[in-house]
Amino acid sequence: MTGAQMREEFLRFFESKSHKRLPSSSLIPSDQTVLLTLAGMMQFKPVFLGEKSAPGPRATTVQKCVRMNDLENVGNTARHHTFFEMLGNFSFGDYFKEEAISWCWELLTEVYKLDSTKLWVAVFYKDDESYKIWQDKIKFPVARIVKLDEENNFWSAGPTGPCGPCSEIYYDFGASRGCGKPTCGPSCDCDRFLEIWNLVFMENNRDEKGALSPLPKKNIDTGMGLERISSIMQGAETNYETDLLWPMIEKMADIAGLTVDKKKTHEMAKERYKSFKVVADHSRAVTYLLADGVIPSNEGRGYVLRRILRRAIRHGHLLGVKKSFFSQIAEKAIELGSPVYPELKEKKDFIIKVIRAEEENFSRTLDQGLVILDKMVQNKRIDAFQLYDTFGFPLDMTQSIAREQGIEIDVAQFEKEMTEQKSRARQAGISNKAEGTMGGEIAVQTDEEKQSMARHHSATHLLHAALRQVLGTHATQAGSQVTPDKLRFDFPHYQALTKSEVEKVESLVRAEVQKSDPVTISEMGFDEAKEFGAMALFGEKYGDRVRVVKMGEFSTELCGGTHVCNTRDIGEFKIISESAIAAGTRRIEALAGEALKKYVAEKLAKELDVLTARLNQLNKINEHIALLSKTKQEAVTLTTEEAKKLSGEELAVKNAELAEAIKKAEKELQKLQQEAVLAKVDEYLKDIKKIKELSSLVLKLQDVSVDQLKALAEALSMKMGDGGIVFLASAIDGKLLYLAKAGAKAVVSGMNAGELVKKAAQLTGGGGGGKAEMAQAGGKDASRLGEALKVVEEEIKKIAG
Numbered sequence: 001m002t003g004a005q006m007r008e009e010f011l012r013f014f015e016s017k018s019h020k021r022l023p024s025s026s027l028i029p030s031d032q033t034v035l036l037t038l039a040g041m042m043q044f045k046p047v048f049l050g051e052k053s054a055p056g057p058r059a060t061t062v063q064k065c066v067r068m069n070d071l072e073n074v075g076n077t078a079r080h081h082t083f084f085e086m087l088g089n090f091s092f093g094d095y096f097k098e099e100a101i102s103w104c105w106e107l108l109t110e111v112y113k114l115d116s117t118k119l120w121v122a123v124f125y126k127d128d129e130s131y132k133i134w135q136d137k138i139k140f141p142v143a144r145i146v147k148l149d150e151e152n153n154f155w156s157a158g159p160t161g162p163c164g165p166c167s168e169i170y171y172d173f174g175a176s177r178g179c180g181k182p183t184c185g186p187s188c189d190c191d192r193f194l195e196i197w198n199l200v201f202m203e204n205n206r207d208e209k210g211a212l213s214p215l216p217k218k219n220i221d222t223g224m225g226l227e228r229i230s231s232i233m234q235g236a237e238t239n240y241e242t243d244l245l246w247p248m249i250e251k252m253a254d255i256a257g258l259t260v261d262k263k264k265t266h267e268m269a270k271e272r273y274k275s276f277k278v279v280a281d282h283s284r285a286v287t288y289l290l291a292d293g294v295i296p297s298n299e300g301r302g303y304v305l306r307r308i309l310r311r312a313i314r315h316g317h318l319l320g321v322k323k324s325f326f327s328q329i330a331e332k333a334i335e336l337g338s339p340v341y342p343e344l345k346e347k348k349d350f351i352i353k354v355i356r357a358e359e360e361n362f363s364r365t366l367d368q369g370l371v372i373l374d375k376m377v378q379n380k381r382i383d384a385f386q387l388y389d390t391f392g393f394p395l396d397m398t399q400s401i402a403r404e405q406g407i408e409i410d411v412a413q414f415e416k417e418m419t420e421q422k423s424r425a426r427q428a429g430i431s432n433k434a435e436g437t438m439g440g441e442i443a444v445q446t447d448e449e450k451q452s453m454a455r456h457h458s459a460t461h462l463l464h465a466a467l468r469q470v471l472g473t474h475a476t477q478a479g480s481q482v483t484p485d486k487l488r489f490d491f492p493h494y495q496a497l498t499k500s501e502v503e504k505v506e507s508l509v510r511a512e513v514q515k516s517d518p519v520t521i522s523e524m525g526f527d528e529a530k531e532f533g534a535m536a537l538f539g540e541k542y543g544d545r546v547r548v549v550k551m552g553e554f555s556t557e558l559c560g561g562t563h564v565c566n567t568r569d570i571g572e573f574k575i576i577s578e579s580a581i582a583a584g585t586r587r588i589e590a591l592a593g594e595a596l597k598k599y600v601a602e603k604l605a606k607e608l609d610v611l612t613a614r615l616n617q618l619n620k621i622n623e624h625i626a627l628l629s630k631t632k633q634e635a636v637t638l639t640t641e642e643a644k645k646l647s648g649e650e651l652a653v654k655n656a657e658l659a660e661a662i663k664k665a666e667k668e669l670q671k672l673q674q675e676a677v678l679a680k681v682d683e684y685l686k687d688i689k690k691i692k693e694l695s696s697l698v699l700k701l702q703d704v705s706v707d708q709l710k711a712l713a714e715a716l717s718m719k720m721g722d723g724g725i726v727f728l729a730s731a732i733d734g735k736l737l738y739l740a741k742a743g744a745k746a747v748v749s750g751m752n753a754g755e756l757v758k759k760a761a762q763l764t765g766g767g768g769g770g771k772a773e774m775a776q777a778g779g780k781d782a783s784r785l786g787e788a789l790k791v792v793e794e795e796i797k798k799i800a801g
Contacts, residue, residue, distance in 0.1 A: 003230045003244040006112070007062050007340065010087045010224070013107050014060035019089055022055060024063045024341070027292040028301065033160060035301050036066045036289075040088035041162070041200075041221040047092055048162040048202055050216040054092035061088050062226070064288055064341070068304055071396060075278040075315070078191060078231075078238035082308055083285035085226040093217030100199050100220045101133050101167065105140075108169065108197070112233060118172045120144045120193065122186045124153040124165035130201070134167070152187050155200045155221075162202050162215060169197040171232050196232065197224040240277050241265065244336070248280035251332045256319045275315035282312035283329040284337070290351045291343045293474040295492035296358050297584030302492070307394040309355070310362050314397060317366065324363065327355045350472045354494045360801075361693060364749055365391040373398075377405050384409050385417040390748060437547075437560040448594070450562065452484035455570045455593040458519060458551070458563045459509065460487050462570070463590060464535075465555040466508035467491060470501055476535075478585055482561070486576075486591050486599075493586045496690055497578050508554075509573045516568040517552030524548060534558050572596050681715050691800035694723045694746055698793050700785065704730040706776065709739040713774075717741045725751050725800075727792050729760065729785060736764055736779030747772045750799045759795060760788040 001009065011021050025043035027036055034042070040063035046052035063086045073080035091100070108114045121140055123130045125147040134140045147153075156163035170186040170193045178184045178192030186193045202219035204212045227239040236242050240249060241262040253260040253276070265273055289305045296306040309326070316325050330351060338345040369391030376382045382402050387393035399409050460480055467475040471493055479490035497505075526546050530536065534548045535557045549559045551567055564570055571593035581587045591599050688695050697716060704712070709728050716726045722745035730737040738760050740753035754775040761768050761777035764784045768777020779788070 001112070001230075001233050003226060003242060004339070006230055006233060007085070007087065007226060009111055010107070011060055011062065013111055014058075014089045014103070017058070017089075017103055019058040019060040020056040022059050022061050024061060027064055027066055027289055028294065031161075035304065036068075037063065038065055038067045039063070039221075040065070040086040040223050041090065041202075044090055044092070044221070045161055048215060048219050048221075049205065057092055057094035059090045059092070061090075062086070062340070063088060064292075066285055066289065066304070068307075071307075071311075072400065074281050075274040078240075079194065079225075079228055081227060081239070081281050081285075083281065083288055087224040087226055087229075089220070089222050091220035093219060096218050096220060097130055097167075097199075097201055098133050098137060100201070100222060101130065101138065104169065104197060104199055104222065105138050112229070114171070114232065118174075120146065120170040120172055120186050122146050122148045122153055122168040122170065124167075125149060127153075127165040127167070127201070130165070130167045146186055148187055155198065156206060160206055160208055162204070162219070162221075163206050163212070164200055164202045164204050166198050166200045168195050168199070170195050194228060194232070196228050198222065236262070237265065238277075240280060245280045245284075247336060248283050248329050248332050249276045251329055252276055252279045252316070252319065252321075252325070255325045255328060256316075256321050258319070272319065275318045278315040279312050279319075279326075279329055282308045283326065283333045286312070286326075286355065287330045287333045287344060287351055288337070288341070290354055290474075291341070291347045293476065293492070295474060295494055295584040296354065297492070302584050303394075306358070306392075307396060309358055310392065310394055311397055313359055313362055314366065322363075322367075324356060324359050326359050327352045330355050347472065347474075350474065357494050357692075362392055368748065368750075369393055373401065377402075377407065380407060382407055382409060384411075384414045388414070388418075389421070437558065449484045451564075451569075452593060452595055453482060454562045454564045456484070456487040456591075456595070457482045457559075457561045458567065459570050459573055459590065459592040460489055461549065461551060461555045461557055461559070461563075462509045462512050462567070462573075463487070463489055463505065463588065464491075464557070466505045466512075467588075469508060470504045471497075485595055486589055489588045489590070490581060490585055491588075492584055494584060496580065497586070502575055502578060506573065506575055512552065512554045513567050513570045513573060515552060516566055517554070518566050519563050520550045521563070522548045522550070529558060532556065569593075574599075681712070681719065684712075684716060685719055688720065688724075691797055694725065694749060694751070694800040695720050696725045696727070696793075696796045696800065698727045698789055698796070699729070700789060701728060701730040703732050704728075704737075705732065706730075706737050706739070709737060709776075713739050713741040717743060722746070723749075725753075725756075725796055727756055727760075727789075727796070729789060731782050731785065734782065736766065736782055736785060738768065738777045738779065739775075741774045742772060744773075746800075751796070756792055756795060760792055763788040763791060 015021055022043075025037060029035075029037045029042050031042060031045055037043075040061055041048070043061075043063070044054075044059070047054045064083070065086050066083050068082065070080040071082060074082055089100075089103070108119070109116050121134050121144060123134070123145065131145065131147070134145055135142055153166050153168065154163065155166045168186070173192050173194065175192065177190070179188060179190035181188070184190060184192060186195070200221040200223070202221050203215055205215050206212055227242060227244055230236070230242040230244055231239045234242050239245060246262055249260055258272075260268070260276065285308050286305060289301070289308075294301050294305050296302055296309065298306070312326055312329075331348075334344045334348050334351065344351070369387055372391070373382065373387060373393075376387075382398060384393075384395055384398045384402075387398050388395060395409070395411070395414060399411075402409050460482060464477055467489075475491045475493055477489065478492055479488075481488040523545055524532065526536075526544060529546050529548050532548060533556050534546075534550075546558045547560050548556065549561075549563055550556045573590065573592050574596050575588055575590045576599070577587075577589045579587050684697065684699055687699070688697050697720065701709075709730055713726050713728055717724055720726065720743065722743035725740070725742045725746045727740045728738070738757040740756045742751040742753045752772040754770040754772060757775045757777035758767075758769045761779050764779030765781045766777060766779035769775055770777075779785070
């Protein structure tokens, strides 16, 4: 059987036993005690706890799962994975042990037709009831039934929650695959016995103190790994030679220019096959996580995704592939999974874009980081935090490399530095805390402040819906703040919005405002609200009764806040800023109605003040130029006419006084000219170009001295941050001056200020240079300045992109 056939046969079998076929739940669980969906029973946990009604007395599913506890084993063993599919059947207070065991045996031996003589059974050592069912009902040989302890045969979904004794079924590959020890059995760590199905008899609940109490009803939760049973059915030596994973290995081999044969993997170098297995496994985990809305970041499940992706990229490099490759493997995973999980095909473009962006970003720093790591290895001390903070190396990846070199990582020090970094981030105001969803009614029109709050709150709903349309359904609310003055909305996204995307979002919101749809508010049950199409925000707590806010056909959300009566009451809408607040998280600030009018008026007033101040500054400069010219003329007149009347000593004193006056006037003039240059910093910043995670600014100036260039470069760099590269060129007195300054992050990415000014100088008949962080140079041929700046821009684009 193919993996697809086995999946379908399982579901059909339990449908024939009156089980309701249900779809897989998201890898983002509603259960806040776990980071990711790690078992088939996760979607039924509230049912097992008696907190929610069951979908029926019996159910069967194929559940997408991601587990990270086996990450280090992935690639080293035959059957460990980050992503896998769990086949399961469930009883919610209906049947119990006898039926679960009987149907398990029927499916394995009559449908899948496994050789029963190769099967073993394990039971919890205190569970005499299950032991007797296997012995008396199934007639299973007692010689192949083993009793195991709580560590092996007592199952739970996490540190707290539903749990209970279990009975496991193992496949015996024979003594030739074993360790040869007399004690070898199902609990052995060798490769002889493979656990294929776990029958959990859910009858307890474990609280935070570890105490067990009976569940309201006895339940059944079973799980059989599709990859494991497929390896047996297809005669594969490991899970990786099944049709579920082998196509990704073949694709990777093709990209790497290598040959693979699923019947001869034992002949392949162990480390090489490990890399193939890592890439194949991780491609599925990454694509399925992205399809369910997880975005790469440095926290939570976003960090899990980034760790998996970067581990795969490193193993691709170990296979000799330095170019981008992982999106091609992901495409194969999407192709294989889409018939069962259509969200993969629906999100394909988004998945591929994110993977390419992440891979390009990490690949740029991977080789540089490995060079630094090699030096650390030579010194027998590896700074894991530096590798993480500067080059994005996940801790487990650094640990893996260090382990190969026999070096121990100081994890405690790493965690200490991580805590300190997070503390600094919090102090800097990076917060995603969402606004509360309780209380509030439709705004009263007479209260302007409350009405402004209502406009912004309603505009937030429209903005949320518009972002999901333009960017994809992953762009869900990660935090928001609504005030009478403005709205702030945080959402997961992998890159800055383009000007076109911002304009599309604004247009969609304005179009909905112009439709003048009534804002309807209803109260209903939570399940009814979901069927109604209302969007629930992940991480929010909802009661049995919820408030549904609907704006035409465009937006339907669960919300307890204050809203306008009609979308037209929102008024004008404008996005005033879009920025990154953390890796993988963007923030939009926007204004609506009267707040927008006030903002525009204040902005125009400020611009008028700036123009007035600049005009006054220019007038001062002109006055000083006239004064300086007059002072110089006086000096000339003195030397030609009045000098004869003065003694040598008097003439020297007079000349010194005039020289000091000229020097003072020139210094004041230079100060005013520098202030005039710096006053245009914000204007210059409008010409910034974003390339991936870096930003560049190349400016052509007139009559700006080298000191003014230095001051300007410093001011621009402070505004642009570590990822900025500034290149300034000034034509002055028939000559050219160049100055470049690169931030720390830009330097790590390969930017070199010295090389940039050198290229420009060589093209214009000059010379110069400096360090990677800052450099200056000169040129003689001003006619080639445009050509030189174009070369600099291309070089920056090449390095950043």
